[in-house]
Amino acid sequence: MRAADREWTPERARQALDRLPRRISHIVRPWAETMPDHPALVEGDSFWSYGELGRHVAETGARLMELGVRPGDRVMIVSENSLAQAVLVLAAAEIDAWAVIVNARLSAREIDQIRDHSGARRVFYTTGVSTQAAAHAERHGATAIDIAGLGPSVLAVGPLDPAPLPEPVHDDAAEQVAALIYTSGTTGHPKGVMLTHRNVLVIAAISGGMRRLDCDDRVYGVLPVTHVFGFASVFLGTLIHGGTLFLCPRFEPAAVVDSLEKDRLTVLQGVPAMFARLIEHLRVAGLETVPHPALRFLSAGGSPLDPAIKADVEAVFGLPLNNGYGLTECAPTIAQTLIEKPRRDCSVGPILTGLEAKLVGLDGAPVPDGGVGELWVRGPTVMKGYYRAPAETAEVLTVDGWFNTRDLARFEDGDLFMVGRSKELIIRSGFNVYPPEVEAVLNAHPAVTQSAVVGRTVSGNEEVVAFVQIQPGVRVTAEALAAFAAERLAPYKRPSEIVLLDTLPASSTGKVMKSRLSELAQTKA
Template identity: 45%
Template sequence: MQSNDEQLLGQSPQQLIASLPARVSSALFEQAQRRPEAAAVSDHLGRGLNYQQLAAVVQQTAEKLTTQGVCRGDRVLLINENCVPVLVLILALSELGAWPVVVNARMAAAEIDRIRSHCQPRLALYLMDSQAAAAQWQTLQSASVGSDCMLNVVGGEVACRTYETQRLPQDQQLSDQGVFTLIYTTGTTGDPKGVMLTHRNVLYVAAVSGALRGLSADDRVYLVLPVSHIFGLSAVFLASIYAGAELIVADRFDPAQAMQTMRERQVSGIFGVPAMFARLADHARSTGISGADLPALRFMYSGGAPLDPAIKLKTEKLFSLPLLNGYGMTESGPTICQVRYNEPLDNCSVGRPLPGMEIRLLGPDGKPVADGEVGELHIRGPNIMLGYYHNPQATAAVLDADGFLNTGDLVKLDERGNVHIAGRSKELIIHSGFNVYPPEVEGVISAHPQVLLCAVIGREAEGNEMVVAYVQLAGGSDLDEETLQTWLKPRLTAYKRPSQIIFMDPLPTAPSGKVLKHKLQSAAR
C-alpha cells in the first residue's frame, strides 16, 4: 500500500529521483514541449513570456553568454533584484554548465566585493532594471577599469564586466560532479561561505517539495522572495518551473502592493518568511482590508525563519487558510521538512522530513537522544550540498564521513514524526543554569497584539548569560518596556523573561526578510 507521501509524489522517492532531468534548464525545455502556450513568467515591469518563448529566450541568452567567453565551470555573478531577465540568465547559465552566483543588489558593496573576490567570476552582470544594481555598477565603474559591455535580455539592460580569471582543474572536476550554483550564506556569524549545490540537489527539492505542496500547472505563484536566497531560487522559482506553474514576479516586498497584485493577478499561492506574513496582517489591520478585497489564495507557505504562533494565528484568521510551515537551510537546497498541504497542523511544527531523507537527533555526547527529547539534527539525502567552495575545512566541520550534515539546529520529534524546532545550538542561552530556547521566548513576545517582530539573543554577563529581546512594534503602537514586561510576567517562567527589551524599527534583516541576529549580537556587545 502506498504511503500518503507516495500518493502525493505519484511514485516512490527513488523513482522520482531517478527520473529527474540532468540539468535545471532541462525542466524548462520539457515544459516548453508539453505546454508551449501556457503562461510561464511575468514581472512588475510588464514583461511576460509563455513557456515556448521562455525556452527560446534562454537559448538565445546562452548564445550571448558564450560570445562573452562563458564556459562550463565558470562562475557568473548576477547582481540583481527579482525580474524576468535574472530568471532567464539563471536558466541560460544552467544550460551552459556555468554556475550562477546570484547576489541581491541591496547587499552592501563591501559584501559583494568579498563574494566576487572569493568566487573569481568570469563575468559580473548587473541587471540595470534594479536601481540598487545600477548604483552598484556606478560604484564599480568609478573604482576600477575593466572590460565592459551592455547586453540586452528580454528588453532589460544588463551591464557586463569581464574578468581574466584562471580556469582551475578542480572547478572543472566540480562541474563533473554536477555543480549548478553557488549560494553565499549570510551565516550566523556574518562570515559568508559559498554553498555548492548540484542540479540534482535543487531538482530534488523542486520536484518533491512542490508535489508535497500540491503545486501544479494550474497555479499562479507570487515570487517575491529574492532568487538570491535559496528559498526563492529552489523551492519557489525552480519548483514552479518544474510543475509548469505561472510565476508572478515582484522585485521587492510591499504589503499593499502584494495584496493588490495577488488579487488582480488571481494568485493562488504565496511563499514567504514569517516577517512578510506579519506585515500583511498588520497592513490589513491598519487599512481594514477584508472579504472580497483579499486575494483568493489556495495555499500559503512560511519558511526561512522560525514561525511564531501569533503570526500563524493572525495570518490564518485574515485569509481563512492554514499557514503551512517548512524548514531548511542553504546547505540542504533548502528544504528538509515541510507540512503537507493536505495535512495542515494547528501548531508551528515544520512537518515531517522530505521522503528520501534520513535524520538523526544527537545529544552533546554524539549519541542518539531518547524519544521526545531535544537533540541536534543531522541529515542525509539527495539535497545535501557538495560542500563549501574552496573551503574544505568548513565542509569537514559540518559534513561527516557518512554524508550526514550537521544542521546545528536543536529539534524534537512528536509521536507522528513531525519536527519541532527548539532553536540553534549556537543560539541556545544558558541563564542561571537553565536552557532558554530563543524561539519559545520570541513566540510569547510576538503574541502581544502590538508587537510586529521579535528576536531574542543571549548577552554575556558576569558568570551568566542574560536574555535580551529586540522588538519591532506594529504601526502606531506606543508600547513601552515596562508595560510589555508586565504582560510577559504571567506568560513566561522567570528565567526565560528578558532582562532587557530593546525597541528597534526596523530590525536588521537579510534581503530574504530573515532577521540577522549576528548584527543584534554585535550591537548587544
C-alpha cells in the same frame, strides 16, 4: 484531475525523482514542447511563455560563450528578481557554468568579497530593476548589454576576468554544481555553498509536488531568487511543474494585496517576517481580510514561525499557513507540513521523502525519544560542500554524508519541531532558554509586530535580551511588555531587558538579523 486534488504519496515522490533532468535549465524543455504558449514568467507588464523562455535560455547560453564564459566558469549575477536574472541563471546551467547568485542589496565590500572568492569570470547586473545593482555596475565599470531582447537598459556586464580557471565539469547531476550561494557570513566571512543540479532539482520536484503545483498555478515570486528558498522552492519549483511565476523584486504589502486579486494568485510563500508585515499593513489600513479569489496554498519558511503570526494569517485568509524548515546547505527543505494534514501548532512537518534524520546531544550522544538534540540529516539535497573551504566543510559534513544543521529539534509522532539554534541557546543560571519560546510570548501581545531574543554575556552567566518591533501608531512601554511576559514565562526565561525598535534589522529575505542584535545587546551591557 488537478495536481492540487491528488494525494502526494511516497510512490509519486519516487516517480518524480526518477524523471529529474540532468540540468536545471532542462526543466523548461518539456513545457516548451507541450504548451509553448503557456505563460512561464511574468514581470510587471512583460511575460515570457515557456516557448519563449526556452528560446531565450538557449540564445543566452550561446551569448555567454561569446562573452568568454566556459563550462566550469563562475558567472556572478548581482540581481533582484526579474526576467533578466532568471534567464541568466538558466543559461549558465545550459553551458555548465556555475551561477553565483548574489543579492544586489549587499554592500560594496560584500559584493567584492564574493566576486573575488568565487573567481567569477563575468559579473552581470540587473540594472533595470535595482538601483543597487546599477550602483555596483557603475563601480565595477560594467557596460550595458542586450540579452534575450530585454534591451540595454535592463542589464549590464562587467569586464572579463582572464585569471580564474574553470572547475571540472561532470555529466552527473549529483556532481555538477548548478549554483554557488553565499551564506550571510555570521562568522565574519561568507561561505559559498555548492549546490548541485541534483540537490536543487530534488527540492523543486518534491517540495513543489507536496504543494500540488501544476500548470494552473499562479505563484507569487517575491522571495529573492538569490536566496535558496526563492531559488529552489519557488523559482525552480514553479517551472518544473509548469506553473506561472510572477516575479517581484521587492516585498511591499500593498503590492501583495493587489496581486492576490488582480493576478488571481493561487500560491503565496514567504518568510514569517513578510507575513508579519502584511498583517501589520492590513491592521493599519483597517482591513480584516483581502480579496483572494484563487488562493489555495500559503506557506512560511526561512525562519521560525510564531504561533501568533500563524493565527493572524489564517484568520485573514481562511486557509492553513503551512510551515517548513531547511538550510542553504540542504537546498534548502528538510521538513515540510502536509496539505492533507494541516496543523494547529508550528511543527515543520515530517522529513522529506528520501532524507534521513537523527538527533544528537551536544555531548555527542544519541538523544532518547522525545528529547532535544542537534539535527543531523543525510540525503540527495545535502550540499557538495563549501567552496574552497575544505576545513569548514569537514566541520559540518561527515565522510559518509551526514550534515550537522546545528539546529536544536525534537520529534513527536514523526513530525519535527524546531527548538532553536544551538549557537543561540541561552544558558541562564544553568537553565536552557530557547529564544523562540520567549519570542512566541512577546509576539502574542497585541501591540507587537515581531520580536527577536538574544543572549548577553555577563559575569559568570547569560541574560535574556528581547528586541521588539511595535505596531505603527500603538503606544506600549517596555515595562508593560515585561509584565506581560512575566505572567507567561518562568523567571529564568524572562527578559532582563526589553528594547523597543521601530523596525528589526532584516536581510533581503525579511529574516531578522540576530547577529546585529547580539552585538547591540552586548554594547548595552
